[in-house]
Amino acid sequence: QVQLVESGGGLVQAGGSLRLSCVVSGSIFSADDMGWYRQTPGKQREFIARISASGFKYHDGSVKGRFTISRDNAVNTVYLHMTSLQPEDTAVYYCNRIPTFTNWGQGTQVTVSS
Numbered sequence: 001q002v003q004l005v006e007s008g009g010g011l012v013q014a015g016g017s018l019r020l021s022c023v024v025s026g027s028i029f030s031a032d033d034m035g036w037y038r039q040t041p042g043k044q045r046e047f048i049a050r051i052s053a054s055g056f057k058y059h060d061g062s063v064k065g066r067f068t069i070s071r072d073n074a075v076n077t078v079y080l081h082m083t084s085l086q087p088e089d090t091a092v093y094y095c096n097r098i099p100t101f102t103n104w105g106q107g108t109q110v111t112v113s114s
Contacts, residue, residue, distance in 0.1 A: 009108030022095030038091035
């Protein structure tokens, strides 16, 4: 069974930075396109970034220029480096394959104070 374990969230002031990690087990990670998503209470989970198996990256306009997705296939991990964080970035952040696995991890909470 696929497992996704996110970590690295926390409380940060506006303008600060965080790096999120997501370790994936139970899949052929190096062959999968991977993505980061986020969700705030009462809203649907939204896609924010993806990285292909070959390393091609795409970032949604809401985070482009501030967030960077990367991956390390040697340790089955996808990262999200977040800079210039703003209060509107406050959310629970998740990773998943693209297309998504049925199951999701627990996510990691990012809270940005103004």
